[in-house]
Amino acid sequence: MERIKVKLHLNGWALISYVMVVLILLPTIEIILNLLKPVNENWAHIKKYMLLAYVTDSIKLTTAVVLFTVIIGVLSAYFITFYDFPFRKFFKWVLVLPMAIPPYIGAYTYNGLLSYTGIIQTTLRNRFGILVNQKYFNIMSLKGAIFILTLFLFPYVYLITKSFLEKQSATLVESAKLLGKSNIEIFFKVIIPISRVAIVSGATLVALEVLSDYGVVAYFGVQTFTTAIFKTWFSLGDVESSVRIAAILMVGVVFVILFEKFFRGRKKYSYSSTKIRPVVRKRLKGIKKNLVIMFFTIIFLFSFLIPTLQLMYFAFLTYKRVLNMSFIVMTLNSLALSILAAIIITIISLIIGNYCRINESNLSKIISKITMIGYSIPAAVIAISVILLFVNIDRKLKWFYLIINPNSKTLVLSTSIFMLLFAYIIRFIGVSYQAIEAGYEKMGKSFFEASRLLGQNTIKTFLKIDIPMLKPAIISSLVLVFIDIIKELPLTLLLRPFNFNTLATRTFDYAADEMLQEAAVPAIIIILISIVAISFINRFDKE
């Protein structure tokens, strides 16, 4: 009897996972199928004038941003985990904050800061009569885009690497020390290799963010894959070819993901005992201490304090005109939507993660990779596929709507918030899954197996053993998704129901009309809310 019951439970997990994966795949299938269609008359032009040049810049941008975010992220995680120095706790917390600033807002802000009318140049000009060469203050270039994206994306690497090192490395590092290895040797020979999984998964998130970014590159005039997609779609009016480019991008992303897999290899690190040994931090002294503090101060200044102060100044100029009752509604909309989506997405990740852990088959490996797909395609392309899917569902369900309400319109689901929620799931399940998967991987299977041997079923084990042990992973999944959604723009813009405004869409409204100072007001609220969310991670970290 017991056996049969177990099987049924397993099938339940599997079934939910399959359904989820199919749902995630549905909108992307349209994109992939596009590759099979014959090319149309625009393709030659696109290939000749856009594709090659844009691909080169895309690769340059992505490689550089990944490289810099890994350097900054890993070094920060390393110092924070293994050393003690003044303000360590403060830096540990604030290094996550840049995530609260959407890169496109960062881009506008930095340009506002450095431009001819920005605070730096005006101070130099009006106070000291210094006229600077504009060339040195121009951030709108490929290099500028690398700078901006690095600043606001490195926390992904930092966060994932740090939480890995804190829990995993103590024993190994101590053994290495006992064997007389120097700190530098330990860093390169122990820390980097063991945290490879964490680093690579952080770097993957960064790479995918960069590949699908449109806000920063469009504003700076940098030409990337996304520019090509939108130029083809909007300017050549050729959705088909633009989806084809998106499909090529997807293929590229599959390579990135395979690359990650290759790097992970077969090695798995999981807890060897229930007690996680805390790292004993070494106190830094003298010049080393000062260097580390300087390193963190510079990063904190550029990635958070300076842009935030600038935005606050802008908001100060305009809040009287901009702020009104509708802001409360918008804030509530943003909060409700982000929290709800974060919870749904995290639950789905937990289910898929649990299934993949129990069944280590090729199928489960593929399933776990599929969750990343949505993260790699520019959101606007997802949005269009999702609309098509929902309009079709609505048309098929019309008979049902008519039973409930004889006067029902046809588009019920696709004019509701569900369409947007669904799109969020496709887009952000990857972020959540990365966090949850890392949690499961760390935990290993031994607790699960022990619990099952002691006669608990999968659901009980899941609720009583897995969930509590996964708590840090769950919290970071919730927070990461929450922050991503509260600042999310393209999907929200296109898929929202009538009269549904969020803080992000209002920021866009102003920014699109080149009213950056007005845009600062909703942007600041987004940042404040995200800070509160991030402090959750921290609270649970301490426990």
Add this chain to the structure above:
Amino acid sequence: MNKKIKFLSITSALLLSTSIFAGCAKIAEEKTPTQQKEKVVNVYSDRHYDTDKKLYEEFTKMTGIKVNVVEGKSDELIERLSREGQDTQADILITADAGRLHKAKEQGLLQSFDSEIVNKNIPKNLRDKDNTWTALTVRARVIVYSKDRVNPNELSTYEALTDAKWKGRVLTRSSTNIYSQSLLASMIEINGKEKAKEWAKGLVQNFAREPQGNDRDQVKAVAAGVGDVAIVNTYYIGKMLNSQDQEEVNAANKVGVFFPNQQTTGTHINISGAGLTKASKNKENAIKLIEFLTSEEAQKLFAEANFEYPANPKVEVAKLLKSWGEFKRQDIEMSKLGEHNKHAVEIFNEVGWK
């Protein structure tokens, strides 16, 4: 144990607040377009001005018709409209570019409407020839020049900016921008494809820097001396001159506004306008709203708050625009901007206008 309780309580608090918020969202949703008795009109718009919101409120007050809005980018809204097909809830499509309205019309998403009021309010050349859409406001794309370094007598036409004397002095936006595309589209209509391509090529050779940033950035770059002339929309100058930020005002004061092609083909204009969707379910209300938006009362607000030129000729332009004087406008059918858009983009790619 304590931890567990804390975790549980926080989770349940989260869940509770979510369900409450979700409930709110749900209620808000139900209030929107579905209700049968309430008179509504549903708008897809890519204009995001506070003035527009005020006008919708005004309209509701006058007629009792509620205006529901989804704002977004024009191309994406058109795509949404087309995918929703005959089932769409949208009655009106508002875009800030004639080419986009034309594109929607070409895709069969708009329908003709005959309104005497609109015909009376808006001149014929600012309406679609089949009356599927009408202009609401007019924008002029002009040359701004550095008051210090350029004598306006040196300026004449867009075409003349390709002259060797402007080498390294011209600033524009990138070719992904619709304003750049429509300008070139108008050149294609007036001078033909070959000449237009030559012009684009010549201008690229005179660029002071790779195209980047928005219209305000071009004005600032002239003020900063990166280049001497820039091609921008008039209303951005208006907004900069009225900015809260004194430095923006100073920068805008450093440039002069020049209306090019006055002796020849006229200054390039574009419109923002409204079209009636083919699948409109509230056609009467929609036409009422469009009529209202073209009325003198509404047009006044467009003109004053946003420094756009009103499409209704009976309405006076804002003081600032008046001070720049009257100007001769490009006299081409607005829908041509849409027809040539694709060619314009191809030319940009071919001549390397980033």
